[in-house]
Amino acid sequence: MTLSDTSGDAPRPDSPLAAEFLASPNHTERRGVAEPDCVILHYTGMPTGAEALAWLRNPSSEVSAHYVVWEDGRIVQLVGEARRAWHAGLSVWKGERDLNSRSIGIEIVNPGHEGGAPPFPNQQIAAVIALCRDICDRHAIKPERVLAHSDVAPARKIDPGERFPWDRLWREGVGHWIKPSPIEGGPILQSGAEGPPVRALQAMLTLYGYGVEITGVYDKATELCVAAFQRHFRPSKVDGEADVSTVETLRRLIEAVRK
Numbered sequence: 001m002t003l004s005d006t007s008g009d010a011p012r013p014d015s016p017l018a019a020e021f022l023a024s025p026n027h028t029e030r031r032g033v034a035e036p037d038c039v040i041l042h043y044t045g046m047p048t049g050a051e052a053l054a055w056l057r058n059p060s061s062e063v064s065a066h067y068v069v070w071e072d073g074r075i076v077q078l079v080g081e082a083r084r085a086w087h088a089g090l091s092v093w094k095g096e097r098d099l100n101s102r103s104i105g106i107e108i109v110n111p112g113h114e115g116g117a118p119p120f121p122n123q124q125i126a127a128v129i130a131l132c133r134d135i136c137d138r139h140a141i142k143p144e145r146v147l148a149h150s151d152v153a154p155a156r157k158i159d160p161g162e163r164f165p166w167d168r169l170w171r172e173g174v175g176h177w178i179k180p181s182p183i184e185g186g187p188i189l190q191s192g193a194e195g196p197p198v199r200a201l202q203a204m205l206t207l208y209g210y211g212v213e214i215t216g217v218y219d220k221a222t223e224l225c226v227a228a229f230q231r232h233f234r235p236s237k238v239d240g241e242a243d244v245s246t247v248e249t250l251r252r253l254i255e256a257v258r259k
C-alpha cells in the first residue's frame, strides 16, 4: 500500500523518509515537554516484522513507537511526532523519568536475542541513520541523546543489543560514541564489591545519564547498568563487570561529551 491508496484522513508522515503512515491508536499527549529531546532505538524482538507491526498497532498491546524500520530499509510511521508514543516504559535518563514524553521511539525490525540475534542488514542501518539524522535535525536533538532502550531501562531491557552498530552510526554522524579502550586484565570491580570506588563508578554512570543509585554497593542494579553501558559502548564483552577498559571508556566518553 502506498500513501495514495490510504484513506483520505490518514495523516501524512512527519519525516519525508517515511513511506507511509499506518496509524497506531497507542499514544497520548506529551506531558510537560513541548518537543522531543531524545531518540530511543529498539529492536522489535518478535519473529517477524509483520507480527511486530500488528502488535504495535493493536490497542490491547498498549505499546507503540513513532517509526518502524524494516530489514530492507523501508520506514513506516505509526504515531505523529507531536504525540507521546508508548515505547520506553519505566525509564530514566539524566534523572528524568518519563522518557516517552520527551523522545521519538524507533523500532528496528529484528528478532533480537531470543531470535538468535541476527545482524542488522546494511540497508536497514542506512535507513536508521538517515531517519535519526532527519529527526535530530528537525528537533535539534544532541548526539549524546540518541539512546538504546537498554540505556534508559537497564534492569528490564537489552535492546537493540550489542550487535547494533553504534560505531557505524557515529561515523555517519548519528549518536555519541568513542572507540572503546582495549580489554586487558580482569575486573577491578564486580558484584558484591563495596566502598568509595563503587560510589565513584556509580557517580560516573549517573553523570553520563544512566539511572543507577549511588549506594557504594556493587548490587544487581549496578551490574545491569554496567552491562547496558557495555552493550552500547564496549560491545565485544558484555559481562556487567567493571574492568579497566569499561571504566576508561566511560571516563573518556564523559570527557568527550563535555567538549
Ligand SMILES: [Zn+2]
Binding pocket: 041, 042, 043, 087, 149, 157, 159
Ligand atoms: Zn525496546
